Amino acid sequence: MARAKISAPKGVSEYVPPRSRLFEFVRESLIAPARLAGYELMELPVFEDTELFKRGVGESTDVVSKEMYTFTDRGDRSITLRPEGTAGAMRAVIEHALDRGPLPVKLWYSGAFFRAERPQAGRYRQFYQVGIEAIGLDDPAIDAEVIAVADAGFKAIGLKKYRLEITSLGDAQSRAAHKVDLTKFISTLDLDEATSLRASMNPLRLFDDKRAQMRVVMSRAPLLMDYLSDASRRHFESVKTYLDALGVAYVLNPRMVRGLDYYTGTTFEFVHELLGSQSGIGGGGRYDGLMHELGGQELSGIGFGLGVDRALLAAEAEGVIALDGFASDLYIIPLGDAAMLRAMEIAMDLRKAGKSVEIAFGDRALKGAMKAADKSGVRFVVVIGDDEMLTSYVKLKNMSSGVTSSVKIASLADAL
């Protein structure tokens, strides 16, 4: 009498074996370069005071205005599942006074994020991101390092078919001057209702319009890049010089639009070529006013968020990762109850020595156990029965060559 099935909520990404192996590999690959660069872990809540995102990310953004999972908790507080990582990171830095210590504060995180969007391949309501934040330093060198760390993560996965796009959003004065001219330009256009509404929220959005005729029209629009203050321009030039010297390839995209309000100055995106419509695999930039906006000191910062789900999709599209190569070192097949106990003892000892060891549980026939061992891709197999327990020697079988050799149980660890 089967009960009605309960399925996962709409649009979530979840990973089970064997694909979870790839997910783990991708996530670890993205994190490793940050660890090597001295970034330290922060583990933050997935829900925050709704106000944090309204103030930090900006109420005019789509993310905040229509994509947040917001609810009222039992204490009548408005709570929101985090749609991105930077605002929460800044909140924690302020709350724990990390900004009162040595600068820059360098942090990394990894976890689930939530946006109530229409699901699509590569776009989920719960998705995974790895990110870093470097707070309290204005040096263009740190911009370049942050970008290089992200790039190294993608390279560690083996990705090749992606490009890094960079631009500078300049400082507040640069943007204000540009906005005046851009708004003037847009007012001369004949726009449909949805588009002019978007323009009124954030005129830069029109640069992101995918319709061919809009692209033509917008090709005549004034570019923010041409309004950069001297300081912003020098900073950005320096970032590019560092990237060139480090061999990090990039293309300039003066029309780049970011969906979060806090970005300033250096801004970048990683775009994959094989991913269709949801092609952004990572992005980030400077957010020089965010800390102050959230009630902290006036410290600048820069960071990125990389999409683990999308990076995995990209890796699969490029065919650069494989499911094999994740098997254990040894598979022990016990024959009988006494042998099972011995097998478990042997397994525990070997695991202490750092070997991965599995046991054939269940009362399967030897042939069935061998088949299971074979399918798991394990490197070695031993059978434990009366003889082995008596002599303390086992026949260690190499599963790829089929060759067996006699090994003393006590020296199995060395033989693996």
Place this chain on the structure above:
RNA sequence: GUGGACGUAGCUCAGCUGGUAGAGCACCCGGUUGUGGUCCGGGAUGUCGCGGGUUCGAGCCCCGUCGUUCACCCCA
């Protein structure tokens, strides 16, 4: 949120103009006594996404709904 496509065993799919479901792979057991990969034999599995409707009869037609997917939007 808007528009299009799709939804059959664990997976990939077949099922002709409506007549109460199939293949391959995977899975389990066996091919005589303690060693896998090939081969052979046998076996289990589906409320044909769900709910209505039309019909003597629907996996095939209609409506709704849920889910997936593609594009828009947005972005990781």
